[in-house]
Each structure stands twice: as structure tokens, then as C-alpha cells.
Amino acid sequence: MSKPVVATASLAGCFGCHMSFLDIDDRILQLIELVEFNKSPVDDIKKFTKMCDIGIIEGGCCNSENVENLREFRKHCKILISLGECAIMGGLPAMRNGIPVRECLEEAYLNGPTVDDNIIPNDDELPMILDKVYPCHEIVKIDYFLPGCPPRADLIWEALVALVTGKELTLPYEAFKFD
Amino acid sequence: MFLPVIIFGNLENNYFIGSFYSIIIKEGTMGSIKGIVEKHGKDKTRLLDIIRDVQSDLGCVSEESVLQIAKEMGLSKVEVDGVVTFYHFFSKTPVGKYSVYLNNSAVAYMMGYSEIQKAFEKEVGCSFGQTTPDGTIGLFTTSCIGMNDQEPAAIINGTVFTSLTAEKVRDIVSGMKSGKDVRDLVKQYGDGLNQSELVKSMVNNNIQKKGQVVFSPYETGSAIKKAASMTPEQVIEEMKISNLRGRGGAGFPTGMKWEFCRKAEGAKHYVVCNADEGEPGTFKDRVILTEIPHMLFEGMAIAGFAVGAKEGILYLRAEYAYLKAYLENVLSDLKKKGVLASFDIKIKLGAGAYICGEESALIESAEGKRGEPRNRPPFPVQYGYLGYPTTVNNVETFCSAVKIVLEGGAWYKKMGTAQSAGTKLLSVSGDCKKPGIYEVEFGTTVKTLLEECEGRTAVAVQVGGPSGSCIGKKDFGRRICYDDLATGGSVIIIGPDRNILDVVHNFMEFFVEESCGWCVPCRAGNVLLLKKLEKIMNGKGTKSDLEEIESWCKIVKAGSRCGLGQTSPNPILTTLQNFREIYDSKINKDLDFITEFDFAAAVKDSCEAAGRKPHAEEH
Numbered sequence: 001m002s003k004p005v006v007a008t009a010s011l012a013g014c015f016g017c018h019m020s021f022l023d024i025d026d027r028i029l030q031l032i033e034l035v036e037f038n039k040s041p042v043d044d045i046k047k048f049t050k051m052c053d054i055g056i057i058e059g060g061c062c063n064s065e066n067v068e069n070l071r072e073f074r075k076h077c078k079i080l081i082s083l084g085e086c087a088i089m090g091g092l093p094a095m096r097n098g099i100p101v102r103e104c105l106e107e108a109y110l111n112g113p114t115v116d117d118n119i120i121p122n123d124d125e126l127p128m129i130l131d132k133v134y135p136c137h138e139i140v141k142i143d144y145f146l147p148g149c150p151p152r153a154d155l156i157w158e159a160l161v162a163l164v165t166g167k168e169l170t171l172p173y174e175a176f177k178f179d
Numbered sequence: 180m181f182l183p184v185i186i187f188g189n190l191e192n193n194y195f196i197g198s199f200y201s202i203i204i205k206e207g208t209m210g211s212i213k214g215i216v217e218k219h220g221k222d223k224t225r226l227l228d229i230i231r232d233v234q235s236d237l238g239c240v241s242e243e244s245v246l247q248i249a250k251e252m253g254l255s256k257v258e259v260d261g262v263v264t265f266y267h268f269f270s271k272t273p274v275g276k277y278s279v280y281l282n283n284s285a286v287a288y289m290m291g292y293s294e295i296q297k298a299f300e301k302e303v304g305c306s307f308g309q310t311t312p313d314g315t316i317g318l319f320t321t322s323c324i325g326m327n328d329q330e331p332a333a334i335i336n337g338t339v340f341t342s343l344t345a346e347k348v349r350d351i352v353s354g355m356k357s358g359k360d361v362r363d364l365v366k367q368y369g370d371g372l373n374q375s376e377l378v379k380s381m382v383n384n385n386i387q388k389k390g391q392v393v394f395s396p397y398e399t400g401s402a403i404k405k406a407a408s409m410t411p412e413q414v415i416e417e418m419k420i421s422n423l424r425g426r427g428g429a430g431f432p433t434g435m436k437w438e439f440c441r442k443a444e445g446a447k448h449y450v451v452c453n454a455d456e457g458e459p460g461t462f463k464d465r466v467i468l469t470e471i472p473h474m475l476f477e478g479m480a481i482a483g484f485a486v487g488a489k490e491g492i493l494y495l496r497a498e499y500a501y502l503k504a505y506l507e508n509v510l511s512d513l514k515k516k517g518v519l520a521s522f523d524i525k526i527k528l529g530a531g532a533y534i535c536g537e538e539s540a541l542i543e544s545a546e547g548k549r550g551e552p553r554n555r556p557p558f559p560v561q562y563g564y565l566g567y568p569t570t571v572n573n574v575e576t577f578c579s580a581v582k583i584v585l586e587g588g589a590w591y592k593k594m595g596t597a598q599s600a601g602t603k604l605l606s607v608s609g610d611c612k613k614p615g616i617y618e619v620e621f622g623t624t625v626k627t628l629l630e631e632c633e634g635r636t637a638v639a640v641q642v643g644g645p646s647g648s649c650i651g652k653k654d655f656g657r658r659i660c661y662d663d664l665a666t667g668g669s670v671i672i673i674g675p676d677r678n679i680l681d682v683v684h685n686f687m688e689f690f691v692e693e694s695c696g697w698c699v700p701c702r703a704g705n706v707l708l709l710k711k712l713e714k715i716m717n718g719k720g721t722k723s724d725l726e727e728i729e730s731w732c733k734i735v736k737a738g739s740r741c742g743l744g745q746t747s748p749n750p751i752l753t754t755l756q757n758f759r760e761i762y763d764s765k766i767n768k769d770l771d772f773i774t775e776f777d778f779a780a781a782v783k784d785s786c787e788a789a790g791r792k793p794h795a796e797e798h
Contacts, residue, residue: 102788122789129785141772
């Protein structure tokens, strides 16, 4: 029987959730016995080469590239998981949501005290900035949410194993207690 | 000019900045604020009165005024700022020489709010939320002002204007434009004591049905005289026998509350009357305060006798400020007659905040602070106003207590049902021919009430205001009492031509506006519920949205700190339960998920700012 296929991505995140994922330490050896990775920074596959079973998304959507990426994941993954505060709520990047995007850009590129080159980047190759940072579930259907900033390695591990093996997920209070 | 705003965090200890500040502030402004603060004896518990006076003198409570008040009071800037920004009727920007607050409650919409809104905007020449460029008139909306039986209604500089029509609006606006006193714009006075010299209001009482308790005749002073012949314990015992329960809606046994308060240790005790009738759709307290305030005050004095308090506070919602002078006159009259011989009552005005109807938030507000609920325990009966044991009771509860003292607990208990003794004042509004006050025995069915108020076409009835239940025809046989349909008195009748989801939407907007913001489930949860409801109403909902909204409702109820968030999901939950078919007809059954995300709209602003042409999405 072929192994379940997993893909991961960090959108408007800091890669902290991926780092936490790596905190499963030597269990990563068990993991590669359990699953096969497709598009993911873990194996550096840049494009989907097949349909996947599980997609794990870190970060919300702050620009057009994030949106495209997220929609690619939804197309290619049977189950999609929002991993961490930014994917679920927008997180720190969403702190700009109370400020109109034009003001943000003007402060960053035109009026800020350390600004030298007074131009808002406008190259067509650059992703377009969204009016605010969106949580993933407002753009595509998300099946599961793993909270935390970052979610604990044990939580990610337990959730993945439960999904792959079909066993029930044990959720001790400590797994999602953050203070 | 704005520099002091930034550096004024610790102004009590910084004399240099203090004096520097006084140089740049306008001489007259400073003098006037100093005068106002002194007039109120620099009393921190009167901060709301001070801010109200400053706003009335200067047109708003600007950043500079906040600093000045803080300096004069010896408070931090944040303490004053927190209070100014908490209450709806305080503003840091000018609200105009005439400030129009038009009620936007669900019943106001039923009775023609939209037409009146347009009429005001047309006549005044600015939109709601704005003030005319010359600063004469400001147009604002406000939550229910307790006039549901005579909507559309507005408050202008404290004066209430009811049953508005486009024509009336034209007259009012032209009067304001020619500089008249708003009180002179009231052309016809309402019924009963609304006509009295100190009220002179166009508000109508609309008492449709008098019962045996609150609206039955009695001789002023007879109850306090009888109470004085009893021991405080005997008075409390009569309350217990009567099974009187709190009339604000929660239904806590009054005798038990008074007993807890009496037994609590403290240098003194307080009696507080909750006249912050804010639940949309209730207006019964307004009518009691107009017609039988002496009965209310006598009830407070009896409570004072029972719990051992010499002082009482009537916390009056700002919307009823037009009754304040009249009520103060009644108080001095009762003092002269000896009814309040050993009990003093002061009136404290709110400033527009639904949450202050919650007893611990009300106490905070009466102390001159933001009206945020306290952690309980300790309960107000142990640690209330200024930390003293305090009993907080509803207006109607005090009136009922008067009759219980006179007629006895056993007499009272015979009325109503086993769990809900006595009568209840119902404030009936919406789609019926006879809106107004009905004093009925507990246990009356919704059907009987609908017949009495001639609301026979009703397809739904909202019992208990937004935080109560929305029931459909199949439940019209249910009874109004604590063990079935509990209510603080609000009954809103919804006819066949109304869109029930519009009503639900109005209620959820109300809760979003009125959440005090302390706890996340209520502050953020209500916003999420409103957005989800809008998604469903816009035809973008799916089955999973319905499942989510229901589960989120339960989270908000279970996780919120006080009654506001514990009941705010009720409009959605009770309509999901009783009118499921309306929701089902709105959702897309074939789709698993629909996004409301609009790619083109989301990238528009940033592309414009950068001067680039947005490219279409590739997917």
C-alpha cells in the first residue's frame, strides 16, 4: 500500500510553525516511514507532482501569491489543515488590518523616518498586496485547525499520526495551553 | 499643539508639564472646566456628571478637555479618557449645538426609521454620523431609547421626540436652524403626568392594562409607616413569603437578596435602583418613573429599612434624563411629607451604555467609572457601591415590595404561578394595534396577550428583548413566567410582512455595539456571529456555515464573562431553533464552501497606491 502524501507551505507566516514541526526531533524518522512528502520546504519540491492526502498551511494570506498558493493546495489536497495562529486568525501580520493598506505602503516606502528611495515598489513581478491579511478559512475550505504560536511539536505529531492511522486524537489540556 | 497629549501620562507628578500645558490651553476653556470640577466637589464618583457638563458647555470633550479634567481631578489621563470613550453620549469630537440621536432599534425600523433618517439628512444637509460644517446640528444613531411604543423616536439635547413623521422632522429641523430651544419645539404633550410642569414631554404612557400590584391605587406613605411597625427581619420575611423575584429579568429572589445584604458586614449599606432600562423593547420603567415615582421611592426606603441602609441611589439611564428634574422634585416633596424621613435618595445619570443594566457594571458606572462588569464573587450584596454591601433592584421590584408590605406576602403569592408569583409589567411593541404597558399575572400565555394587544397577525414574538427568545406560532400557547418564557418585560410582535433575519441582524448589531469589550468571547465572538449571519443573509452560506454559527453561538454563551455575552447569541440560536426553514432557504445545499473573498477588490487599493495595473487571478 502506498504511503499517504503530505504537502506543506508557509504563506504570510514566519516559518515558526515549520520549525516547531521539526521539533518532533527523532520522530521525523518514524514520520518518513509513515508518509511521503510532496510540495514542501521539507524536501524542497516546488510544484505539486501529484494529488496529496494532507496539506498543512502555515500563515494567512497577505498578497496575491499567498492566495494562489492556498488555492493550489486546496485543489491538490484532500484534507487541508490551518497550522498556527497566523493561518487561523491572521496573527501578527494582521496587526495592519486596522490601517488602510495605502497608509501602510506610504509609511513604509514614502514617509517613514528611515526611507531614502521614495517609491512604492511597483514591479509587475511582485505579488500584489491585499487590502488586509485574511485567515485561510475565509478563502478556501479548511478541514482542521491546529492552534498555537507556534503549535507544539507534540500537537502537530499527534494530529498527523491520528489522521494517517485513523486513530482517535488524544488532546491533553497541555497540548493547547499557551501561558 | 498636540505634544502634551503624548507626554502627559503622569501629569500629577509633573508640575512643569502641568504649567506648560496651562499656557497653551484656551483661557476660557480652562476656567470653565475648573469651575465644573469644583461645582461637583472634585468628587470622583461624579466624573460622569463632570464630563457631561463639559460636553454641554464646550460641545465635546476634546483631548485637551480630557487632560484638563484629569489635572483638576488628580486622575490619570487614561482614567478620564477611558470613561469618555466608553459611553455613547460622550464624544471627543463636536456633536453640534443640537445633537440628534435617532433610535435605530428593530421596532424603529418596523415603524419607518428609514424614511425618518432620510428626512433628517435631507433637511439638515449632512449624513448620520456627521455634524453640519457650521457646527449647528449633528446627526447620530443610538440604541433603543425606551420609546418602542411610539417609534420612530429621537432624543435631541435630552428632549424626546416621538412618533416622528417626515413633516415633524421638517418642523424640528427648521426650529433648530432658527436657533430655538428644543423644548419649545414640542408642540403637544403626552398623556398623564407627561404634561406636568417639570416634564412637559410629548411622550405617551400608553398604559393599556392596569393590574392589582403596580398600577393599583395606594396611599403614599402608608407602606413605609407599616414597615416601621415591623422589624427589618419581618419585612424580609414577607418578601420571602411573597416569592417576589427580580423584575429585571434574571428573577433572583428579592427577600434572599435583601437578607444577604442585611447580613453582610459594612460600615454602611446602600440601596440602588436599577433604572437603566436598556433591553431593546422595554419601557415599563419609564412609565413607572412618570406616573408613580413616589411608589418607587417608598419601595427604596422600605428596602433601606430592611437591609439597614440610610442612602439610596437611583441610577437613571441618560435617555430618561428628561425626567430628572421632575423626579428630584418628587423626592423633595416626599422628604417634606416625611415619607423619606430617614432615607436619602440621590439620582445618578448614566451616559448611554446597555451594559450598565448589569448590576455590577451599574455600580462601577455610579462610582464614576467605565461601566464594566466586575468579577463575582464578591457579589454586590457583599461588596457593592464604594465597597459597601449594596442591594441593586429593578424599578418594578421596589414598587411590588410596597404592595407586599401593605397586603402581605401571602396575598401576593396567590397571584401568578408557583415559581413566578405576582404580576409583571410587559412593554408591548411592534406589529400590534395597541402597543403599550400591560400589567398581567405571571402565567399569561402569549396568545392571550396577542389578543389583548390586537397583534393577531403575528408570525413571531420576541419575548424578553434581544437576549430573550424568538418564538413562532406553534409556541404561542407558552406562558410568560420565569420557568417558561422569562422576560424583563420586552415583548416585540413581528407580523407577516417582516423579514425575521433583518430583526436578528439588528439585534446582533446591537450586541456588537454594546459589548463592553472586556472579554474576547463577547467582544470578538459577536462580531464573528454578525459576519457569519451576513454571509448567510447574502446567499453565500452553506450547510457548514450553519453548523459553524451554531457552534460559535455556544462558545460565546459559555465563554463570556457576564450576562451580555451569555445571552447575545440568543437571537440566532432561538431563530435557528424555531425558524430553521428561513435559514435553510438561504443556504446553498449543493456546495460545501463559498468564499466571500473578492480578489479584485482586495488588490485594488495597493495597486492604485503603487501605480500598477492589477492583473487578474490566474485561477
